[in-house]
Amino acid sequence: MDKWKDIKERLNHLHGSVELLADGHTLSMIKVHDGKKIFVRVYVDGCVDFKWTxxxxGKPVHAQGRFWRPLKRAAYPKKAYPSLKRIYGKKEADRMVAPRVIGVVPDFGTEGAAVSHLKRHFPDLEIKADGVAS
Known part of the structure; x- marks a missing residue:
């Protein structure tokens, strides 16, 4: 079975988990909920330190931040574009409404999004031998 499908399978249900090895770090991915929404949280070496955000x-300052989801936001909403264009001109208005990375967060909306991020940035990661699905 493909390792990416195996990771998705293990995270398929609530409180599903998997442990991975990537670039000398141990990643623990756990599907959790906060009462309103369900998401996948990534722990690097067993913890989440918010100084890594x-x-x-657009690049994470700390190496551990590479495993987390980039958070993109624009300085102004798109609906403000026409007035920004009149005030600052087209080039500056385009820059002001373009999303850019402002930080990284340890939560992914779905297991597919988490796997896609890891697949793109860490294609050689391994599933830890003792990591079993809960």
Missing amino acids: KTED
Whole structure:
């Protein structure tokens, strides 16, 4: 079975988990809920430290932040574009409503999104031998 499908399978139900090895770090992915929504949280080496959320020029400052989801936001909403264009001009208005990475967060909306991120950035990761689905 493909390792990516295996990871998705293990995260398919609530509180499903899987442990992975990537770039010398142990990743623990657990499907959790906060009462309103269900998401996949990624723990790096067993913890989540929110100082890892910082970015510079769209890249995480700390190495552990590479495993998390980039959070993109625009300075202004798209509905403000016409007035921004009149005030600042087209080029500056385009820059102001374009989303850019402002940080990284340890939560992914679905297991597919988490697997897609890891597949794109860490194609050589391994499933930890003792990581069993809960």
